[in-house]
Amino acid sequence: MDREMNGQRRLTPEERAIRVKQLKRKRMFRLAIVIAAFALVISIIISPIIIFAVLRVKNFTVEGAAKYQNEEIIAASGIAYGKSLVFADLDEAAAAIEKTLPYTNNVKLTKKLPNGIVIRLEETSVLFAVEIGNGMYALTNGDMKVLELSGDLPDGTTLITGAIPLEAEPGSELEFAVKDDEQGDRTLELLKTISKAMASVEVKDIDLINISSRASIYMIHQERIVIRLGDSSEIERRLSLALRVIKEEKNINPIDSGIVTSTILGQASFNPSDEEDIAELVEYKEKYASEKAEPEAETEENGGENAENSDNTGENED
Numbered sequence: 001m002d003r004e005m006n007g008q009r010r011l012t013p014e015e016r017a018i019r020v021k022q023l024k025r026k027r028m029f030r031l032a033i034v035i036a037a038f039a040l041v042i043s044i045i046i047s048p049i050i051i052f053a054v055l056r057v058k059n060f061t062v063e064g065a066a067k068y069q070n071e072e073i074i075a076a077s078g079i080a081y082g083k084s085l086v087f088a089d090l091d092e093a094a095a096a097i098e099k100t101l102p103y104t105n106n107v108k109l110t111k112k113l114p115n116g117i118v119i120r121l122e123e124t125s126v127l128f129a130v131e132i133g134n135g136m137y138a139l140t141n142g143d144m145k146v147l148e149l150s151g152d153l154p155d156g157t158t159l160i161t162g163a164i165p166l167e168a169e170p171g172s173e174l175e176f177a178v179k180d181d182e183q184g185d186r187t188l189e190l191l192k193t194i195s196k197a198m199a200s201v202e203v204k205d206i207d208l209i210n211i212s213s214r215a216s217i218y219m220i221h222q223e224r225i226v227i228r229l230g231d232s233s234e235i236e237r238r239l240s241l242a243l244r245v246i247k248e249e250k251n252i253n254p255i256d257s258g259i260v261t262s263t264i265l266g267q268a269s270f271n272p273s274d275e276e277d278i279a280e281l282v283e284y285k286e287k288y289a290s291e292k293a294e295p296e297a298e299t300e301e302n303g304g305e306n307a308e309n310s311d312n313t314g315e316n317e318d
Helices: 013-054 070-077 090-100 187-201 235-248 279-302 304-317
Strands: 059-063 104-112 116-123 128-133 136-140 146-150 158-161 206-210 217-221 225-230 258-261 269-272
Touching (some): 128 187, 217 279, 235 269
Parallel strands (some): 059 116, 158 206
Antiparallel strands (some): 217 225, 258 269
């Protein structure tokens, strides 16, 4: 009676059974949460240990190499065998390869689970020789990346004169001092612009590019024709028009010397002249032409011996 007055009543056996089941379910649910949380903590602690122990570099695959041995490329990457694949910095490794082995280009590394790294690369070649003083040249590719330093002027390369680099370190771009004027010295950008223009018009047989005067850039073609381009604005159009004049002008024989003037946009003309009357040609032949001739003479003198050595070197590199 008292329980009924207090708003309580005795539970029937069926109600008590239902209440017990509900309490058991709550206990089981709480237990499941505790177990899941414990398992999660354990997995967070153990999983990295397992991953780091299993995902370690055991093999490398190198694609695109010809000049360098695979072992050289792997060593230059800075990634050692046994290093955790998780912590391997692939971008840093690619930059290290291009720096240490200058003739490599567009290096890309990818991870190949569970234990491998694939190194894909291209190889670049010498296009330009830039004077750096003391009779030395920085041999560069089209992006002005220094590939090596040399005391010889390789035959078939384009000599760049008129600007001495401040730094010429193999594996890095040329660096030029900045002049203290309003616009500053954009020599590197200028050389890249000229290089791209030459690649675009597919020009060949350019012996020299002189940029000593930014307003009077000129080139020497086939050691007999001076191409005067003026400044660097629209240099691709100027160069393309100048080459068209050389190819299409009927009165230019393969042995003629002279000057192609392409300093005004949309206009180019050829003026024949004797070599000794063209100051740019005279200076070039006095200073540089003989330097290119020396390696050629040596090659002819050694003849087949050099060719044989070259073949053997290629076999060893492969």
